[in-house]
Amino acid sequence: MTDSDALVFVVDDDDSVRKALARLMRSVGLNVETFGSANEYLAREPHPGPACVILDVRMPGLSGLDLQKELAASGSTLSVIFMTGHGTVPMSVQAMKAGAMEFLEKPIDDQTLIDAVHEALKKNQQARQKKAELKEIHERVNSLTSREREVFGLIVSGKLNKQIAFELGTSEKTVKAQRAQVMKKMHADSLADLVRLAIKAGINTTVDQAL
């Protein structure tokens, strides 16, 4: 189930812990890279394949939570698994709100961690796919002319050709041609397909305007 290019990052200031976790990851056939501090990790090039990061909350310098914030800010889809010696409730709430996958208490059971890592990698994979799909949709939207985008918006809000022509001040025939052009450029087979793409692209699909 795991891609060969999947990679697990371990960031902990304790050498032994780092070493042990890396060993554990390797024992289940995962690629692993370790870092002694958050800054060390940030200095690394982003990994193109699926990845996740196991972070110690308390570290000298930039803490695990700080690093999580940094990653989020840079738009990373990386899944974060937190480890802590003695985690507090507010700390775990903060981490989870910021999108952490897991908040594990040290010492960590291997299966829990491995499951979490797999889950994280899977989530990362999905996020990466979703991100790629969205990118494709946006490219398609971008290939539309401005009039076609206007028509696209009116179509997904449920308006008829005649209504659109009236609204845009053109003929129904022109609208019909432009509608076919939108369907083509958006690779949509049906109106429903087009609406799904519009939602994904974040285009307003409400029908209130028609009423």
Added chain:
Amino acid sequence: MMQIQRGGFAAMWLILLLVQLLSAAEPREKKNVLVLYSEEKAHPGHELTDRGIQEAFRSNKLFDVRLYPEYLDLSRFRGTAHLLTVADYLHRKYAELKIDAIIAVYPAAVDVLLGETQEAFPGVPIVACAVSRSYAENLDNSTSRALITGVVMAEDIAGLLDTALRLRPNTKSVALIAGTTPNDAHSGQVFREALNHYAGKLELIDLAKLPMAHILARVGSLPMDSIVLYSAILEDGEGRGFVPREALSLISQASNAPVFGIYDTYMGYGIVGGTLVSFERQGVEAATLALRILGGESPASIPFAGDQTYPSLYDWRELKRWNISETVLPPGSEILYRQMSFWEKYKWVIIGLVALVVIETTLLFSLVTNLLLRRKAERSLIESEELMRLAVSSAGAGLWSLEPGTGSIWASDETRALLGIALNEELNFERFLTLVLSEDRETVSRAVEQTLQGKQDSPIEYRVGLPDGTVRWIASRGRSQKLPARESIRLMGVSVDITQRKQATLEAQKHRDDLARISRLASLGELSAALAHQINQPLTAILSNAQAAARCLSKRPPDLDEIGETLSDIIGDDKRASDIIRRLRTLFRTGAVDFNPVDLNQVIREAAGFARDSEKLHRVSLVLDLEEGLPTVEGDVLHLEQVIFNLVTNGIEAMEGSGTEHGEIRISTERYDEDSAKVSVQDGGPGIDEMTQNQIFQAFRSTKPEGMGMGLSICRTIIEAHGGRIWAENCLDRSGARFSFTIPTRKGRER
């Protein structure tokens, strides 16, 4: 020696007694002596002569002499009829009495005896007394000599004149005064003869036989450089009778020239003085001759006596009157009637009186002063006693004294109230000890003993059980005092109720302990969190390694090298974990300060380790700047770690509070002086304002909203327990505060 002397005295007394007995045993022979005086009884010369005669007979040891004095009054009654009457009277009177000797005074009496009364006393030896030398010479050659001897009155007129001229060298004339009776005439003749030798040198003014009025008039107007020679006046030219010396007195007062006379009876009646004939001596001499005759000697064999030397006497008043210096008087002269001045007379009385007055005054003054001083002293004593009483009672102190010999105790009312005993209860040391709690009895007994020996002066504190079951703390202080009267020692002292103070002290101690425990627990909370994190690390590593190894084993074939490496990692991490647990155990140990040789740098490294694990430190970097070769100090590792940890935490909080979250905390060590090392913790916070600086080490002083203010207080307590010092200051070169403390080195501590 004393015995012998006493014995000697006793013997002498016995001998004296014996002599007296013997002399008394031999009765003196009785003799009758008739004394015939020429003049009346009041005649001054006779008085003196009589005295001399009586004295001489009285002192003789041989005869018991009975005197029969007869005064013939021949000057006043000069007729033959009187002479015959006298002769007849004597004849008849002494017809039946055997007279053994007769003393006849003056030639007149001798003449009567040898003439008219010749038959009355046939064969009775006669002693002529106070007769002139010429008269004596006549007797010596007469037939009567067989029965008569006598005493010549050696009137040295020439000598008197020489003396007068010696005193008055310029004398040119001499007034001679004499009376009219035969005696007067006789004596006047003697003077006249003497004056003949000075014929040509001295002019004679003859005032003899003149009426007294004439005489007085004449002597009042004598020429310059005159003297008066007075022989005697029994009767003046008018037939008026005089006592010679009284006549002299009148003349001397009227005279304008000094008066000289020859008889000692005149002394004091107006003569200047000179070598004077003594009538008393005449009497003594006459009696002596009479005794010789009574003793059996024949009068004829006894020559006329009269070579006596007479005393040289002067009247001080006359010397003054005539302005005669005492220095010109012949040697051996005696001055009579010296009139001393008031001062001379009463010198010693005055001196005595003045001295008495001075002494009395001094005495009085000193008595009054003494009295005043005493009153003052009494007053101040009363005042000081009042003050003392006031002070003692307002301090709630009780006084007491203990007599160690008898053990009896005097205690003031306050003391009794302190001990909870009745005012009238008899108190002694035994009874007192029963009041003291048994744990404190030995302390009290020992303190009393030591105070008596002068070894203890500090107060002792002990407890007494009160009747209501409560316990009272008392502080007592005593001092031994020597009583000179009884030569014994007494213990005096003061006792005060210190129960409240004691309770307050105990409560304060408890509070401090509680606070220390609370703060310790608070800092332990943080420390233990750090430790929990630390111990989780090896545990995490161990678990992960073990599980990784288990997974490795399930592989075919298992990577044994990897497994071996994993196991050795597990062993290392396990050791690390047990180290942390050991440290954790000591951390919760609550014992007292445990001093051991300590490497200060090592302590700081460990504490810094904790601090790094503290979740607070993740934004702050900890920099250690430790001096190598720092001397070993004496201290408790755990406590010192806590101090470092507290100071670092404090610095972090200060920096967080001021927003400088990514600063640096620097811990440095250095040698402070010969006996101590210094540790400084410097933060990058806002520093300390002056107001806080003084109070920063006090408990409950906190500038942080959630701080209890115990951290720095604990630090100070610990450092001071180590004999060190802790202080806070602001960094000069940059912002931030620096906390420093010193810890004595082992050598310094020994010193």
